[in-house]
Amino acid sequence: MNRKTKGKQTFETLKIQIYISMLLLLVFFVSCKSGPDKTQTDSSKITDSIPSAVTQNDTIDAVVKSIIDLSANDFYKNQQPLPTEFRNVKFRYSIKPNKEILYFLCGQFKTRNNDEWTHFTTIKNIDYEQWIGPSGLTYCENSEEIPYNKTDLSVELINRLNSLQKIEK
DSSP states (O other): OOHHHHHHHHHHHHHHHHHHHHHHHHHHHHHHHTSOOHHHHHHTHHHHHSOGGGSSHHHHHHHHHHHHHHHHHHHHHHOSSOEEEEEEEEEEEEEOTTSOEEEEEEEEEEETTEEEEEEEEEEESSSEEEEESGGGHHHHHTSEEOOOOSSOHHHHHHHHHHHHHHHHO
């Protein structure tokens, strides 16, 4: 074999090795990139942090309607005098260590005999709990808001409470 042929074979072998190396690097980078995209995770952080059972509008609507009903019924049965106004009503959630999802309706109300705003927290779990005053505020502060823009929850709550009063009359 002469020098030219031997040099040509060495050059061809070197080209093949370069192509194989590039192919291996490409496979390596693609396999490293197969996880979730960091920018996608950051931009969709809100919806990713909300349990999948809550991310569908129908499910959110059903839970909101249920917790509004629970809260209005409890006010109607147990709060005298009845609230005349609500404000800052928010829909929230938290996940317990056992993976149970708790939903909260948090806000403030006033009665006709009292011009001060009073905090309330309605918790929807297997049944429900309603806290009046600052004792329920911790639940609201330690939970995540689920944005609900279809309607003003303060208005929905007072409307539901008013409808309960009309039924009795």
